[in-house]
Structure formats: structure tokens, C-alpha cells
Amino acid sequence: QITLKESGPTLVKPTQTLTLTCTFSGFSLSTSGVAVGWIRQPPGKALEWLALMYWDDDKRYRPSLKSRLTIAKDTSKNQVVLTMTNMDPVDTATYYCAHRRVVAASRHAYDIWGQGTMVIVSS
Amino acid sequence: QSALTQPASVSGSPGQSITISCTGTSSDVGGFNYVSWYQQHPGKAPKLMIFDVSDRPSGVSNRFSGSKSGNTASLTISGLQAEDEADYYCSSYTRSSTYVFGTGTKVSVL
Numbered sequence: 001q002i003t004l005k006e007s008g009p010t011l012v013k014p015t016q017t018l019t020l021t022c023t024f025s026g027f028s029l030s031t032s033g034v035a036v037g038w039i040r041q042p043p044g045k046a047l048e049w050l051a052l053m054y055w056d057d058d059k060r061y062r063p064s065l066k067s068r069l070t071i072a073k074d075t076s077k078n079q080v081v082l083t084m085t086n087m088d089p090v091d092t093a094t095y096y097c098a099h100r101r102v103v104a105a106s107r108h109a110y111d112i113w114g115q116g117t118m119v120i121v122s123s
Numbered sequence: 124q125s126a127l128t129q130p131a132s133v134s135g136s137p138g139q140s141i142t143i144s145c146t147g148t149s150s151d152v153g154g155f156n157y158v159s160w161y162q163q164h165p166g167k168a169p170k171l172m173i174f175d176v177s178d179r180p181s182g183v184s185n186r187f188s189g190s191k192s193g194n195t196a197s198l199t200i201s202g203l204q205a206e207d208e209a210d211y212y213c214s215s216y217t218r219s220s221t222y223v224f225g226t227g228t229k230v231s232v233l
Contacts (some may be wrong), residue, residue, distance in 0.1 A: 037171075037222070046126060047161070047169065047212050047224040060221050063124050096168060108216040109159035109174035116168055 002026035004036070004097050004114035011120050012087050018119060021098030022080040029055055029073050029080065035100040036080045038071065039109060040093040048093075052100070053080050089121045127152065127213055127225035134231040140201040143228045145213030146194060152224055153194035157216035160189060160198045164209045172211075173198060200230070208232045 008020035020038070027034055038050040051071040052060040061069050070083045080097060093116055098110035128146040132172035135141040145152065145160075152158055158176045171180055173189040176196060186201045196215070200207055213225035 032127055039224070046227040047163075047214075048126075049214070049224055051224040052222070062221065063219065101174065106175050106178070108155070108157035108222070109214070110161075110169075111171045111174075111180060113168040113170070 001043055001115050002112045004099060004112060005098050006095060006114045006117040008095070008117055008119065010118060013120065013123050014121060016087050018082075018084045018091070020082045020084075020095055020097075020117065020119075022082070022114060024078050024080070024097075025101075026097070027099065028075065029053070029078070030075045031055055031102075033102045033104065033107065035107070036073075037098050037100055038080075038082045038095060039098060040091075040095045041116075042090070042093040045093075050070070050095075051082060062092055087121045092119065092121045094118050124217065124219070124221065124223055127215060127223055129211075129225040129228045131226075132229045132231065134233055135203045136201075136233045137203055137205065140199060140205050141203060141230065143198045143200075143211055143213075143230070145198070145215075145225050147196075147198040147215055147223070148194055150218040151215040152191065152196050154218055155216050156191065158189065158191055158196040159214045160187075161212045161214065162207075162209045163212065164172060169212065203232055205232050 004024040034055040037052040099112040158174040163169045177189040177192045
């Protein structure tokens with residue numbers, strides 16, 4: 001059974017750096033084809049895809065946020081970490097991590113999601 | 124990378140069928156058969172309902188179906204039930220090897 005859980009601060013100040021951790025179980029990020037993504041949702045607004053970490057250490061970022069985002073994995077701890085620099089109130093959102101489908105030629109969907117963690121950016 | 128365009132709201136009576144559209148470009152929806160759909164109830168995480176335009180994960184009701192024509196994908200819910208009332212989001216893989224979500228549609232069951 002695959003599970004994911006996000007953790008991190010609930011409140012950050014403007015200009016600070018946000019660090020979020022996704023701790024997962026039921027799969028290994030060292031297995032070919034596996035990937036974990038981050039998606040956020042501002043209150044009352046739509047989902048926004050942020051970043052993706054691949055098993056082979058390849059990474060993808062939302063183009064408009066690429067300069068502020070860093071994604072990394074710790075395979076031994078079954079964790080994926082997302083950092084976002086220079087936080088602003090508009091970054092207030094629920095942040096989700098999600099497991100991407102593994103089946104070859106059918107991988108481009110997120111089949112298991114964490115419960116999400118709310119992050120408020122305010123001074 | 125602009126969000127895919129969805130209608131803000133769609134409604135229907137129990138038992139009816141409704142269709143939600145998702146319009147993108149040739150760089151995302153139109154360029155790949157990698158459109159997925161997610162259902163989100165208030166305060167809950169999204170749930171995958173459709174992947175690869177029209178495939179359903181195990182456990183998802185066959186009342187949910189997907190299709191695509193050109194740059195527009197569609198999700199149809201047949202035999203609408205009260206439990207289908209939720210927000211729905213489409214998503215697509217893009218030519219930049221990233222992903223993009225839609226603007227979201229609120230489905231109301233009258």
C-alpha cells in the first residue's frame with residue numbers, strides 16, 4: 001500500500017525559505033520509472049503543478065517558479081524535499097506531494113496523493 | 124505555461140449526464156494522449172478518476188468516462204449521483220516535460 005505524507009512549517013514569513021518534506025512508504029524512489037511530484041492549491045483556487053523528482057535524479061520544475069524551487073530526494077529515508085525561496089503571501093496554499101503512475105507508457109498521472117499541508121505566508 | 128481552461132461550474136439532476144471540457148493547446152492536450160482527471164471533495168486531497176484520456180483506475184466507477192478531440196479533452200459523468208458533487212480538475216503532460224492543471228470545475232447535483 002502506497003502512502004505519502006507532507007510535513008513542514010504552517011507559518012512562514014515573507015522572504016523566508018520554505019522547506020517541505022514528503023515521507024512515503026510502499027515504494028522506492030530508486031526503482032526505475034518511479035517519480036514523486038509536488039502540487040499546490042491556494043485557498044479556493046485551482047491546483048498548480050510545481051515539481052517532479054524522478055528515480056534517476058532527473059528533475060522538472062514549473063517554468064514560472066523554476067528560479068525559486070529545488071527538489072531533492074533521500075532514498076534511504078524515503079523522502080522527497082521541496083524548497084521554495086523568497087516566499088510571498090501569494091504562495092499561501094495547501095501543498096501536496098503525489099506518486100506518479102509507474103506503468104510504462106502510462107505514467108503521466110498522479111495516482112496516490114498525500115493529505116496535504118497548509119502553508120501560510122504572513123509577517 | 125497557462126492553465127488549461129475549464130468551465131467554472133456545471134450542474135445536473137440526479138441520473139442525468141454532464142460533460143466537463145478542458146481546453147489546452149497543441150503543446151499539451153493536443154500533443155499527447157496524457158490527459159488525466161481528478162475529483163476533489165471539500166477539504167480532501169484530489170483523487171485520480173481518469174488517466175491517458177480515457178482509462179479508469181481500478182475502483183473508479185464506469186459512470187466516469189473521458190475523451191479528447193484536438194486540443195480539448197472532456198470528462199463525462201453519467202447517471203449523476205449526489206456523491207459526484209465535487210470539484211474536478213483536468214491535467215496534461217506538456218511538451219516541456221512538465222505538467223499543467225486546469226482551472227477547475229465545480230459540479231453541482233441539483
